[in-house]
Amino acid sequence: MISYPSILQPIHDFLFVTECLHCGVRLNNGEQRVCNNCWNALSIVRENDYTFKVLIDRFREGRVIDDFVTLFYFEKGKLLQTLAHSLKYEEVATFGFELGVRLGKKISNKTIECIIPVPLNKRKERERGYNQSEWIAKGIASVITVPVLSNAVRRTRYTVTQTHLNAEERKKNIADAFEVTNADAVSRKNILLVDDIITTGSTIQEIARVLKNAKAARVIAGSAGLAKLGEDA
Numbered sequence: 001m002i003s004y005p006s007i008l009q010p011i012h013d014f015l016f017v018t019e020c021l022h023c024g025v026r027l028n029n030g031e032q033r034v035c036n037n038c039w040n041a042l043s044i045v046r047e048n049d050y051t052f053k054v055l056i057d058r059f060r061e062g063r064v065i066d067d068f069v070t071l072f073y074f075e076k077g078k079l080l081q082t083l084a085h086s087l088k089y090e091e092v093a094t095f096g097f098e099l100g101v102r103l104g105k106k107i108s109n110k111t112i113e114c115i116i117p118v119p120l121n122k123r124k125e126r127e128r129g130y131n132q133s134e135w136i137a138k139g140i141a142s143v144i145t146v147p148v149l150s151n152a153v154r155r156t157r158y159t160v161t162q163t164h165l166n167a168e169e170r171k172k173n174i175a176d177a178f179e180v181t182n183a184d185a186v187s188r189k190n191i192l193l194v195d196d197i198i199t200t201g202s203t204i205q206e207i208a209r210v211l212k213n214a215k216a217a218r219v220i221a222g223s224a225g226l227a228k229l230g231e232d233a
């Protein structure tokens with residue numbers, strides 16, 4: 001360990017980030033941006049869970065998403081919520097990438113030919129400087145080694161934030177909000193469509209619909225997080 005004159009310590013900390021971006025504890029060797037405690041506190045989504053089954057049924061009814069893979073529940077106060085905060089570029093790059101690596105390991109046995117991240121509004125992307133779904137996609141691609149097609153789908157119009165809309169309102173809000181920009185790239189392909197957090201699934205279904213219209217063979221939905229439904233939802 002190099003020791004710094006106290007005047008240089010802040011510069012060292014800036015260059016070599018040493019704190020967990022969620023809880024702020026000092027990171028141990030081998031931990032990158034997030035401590036193991038915060039990773040371990042996440043609740044893993046199981047295929048028999050109520051929420052997962054509801055989403056699978058919804059996707060089956062919608063008939064455009066062929067399979068669904070997700071990792072953790074999105075819970076208040078836990079690590080994934082930091083994704084919804086305005087992380088700095090470097091933070092989302094390493095954290096999003098690591099989420100993608102974990103998701104990639106879970107889906108490595110499925111036949112996928114390319115990965116498409118859910119596009120952000122250009123306005124939002126400009127404000128934030130990044131699309132976190134794209135970093136998750138890059139992390140997955142590092143495991144299953146297929147190309148990430150970040151520009152194959154784009155938003156055609158601005159959509160209002162969906163936080164306070166119910167499932168039906170979300171569906172309307174998002175209808176015809178996307179288009180395929182490169183039909184050759186998606187035609188007859190098995191595609192992994194990646195979002196950071198899935199709530200009702202309406203956005204990812206709408207993009208899957210557009211991809212299927214462009215003759216995509218299979219669309220597998222993938223997300224790092226899943227919003228948990230109450231049993232009465």
Ligand SMILES: [Zn+2]
Binds near residue numbers: 023
């Ligand atoms: Zn932590």
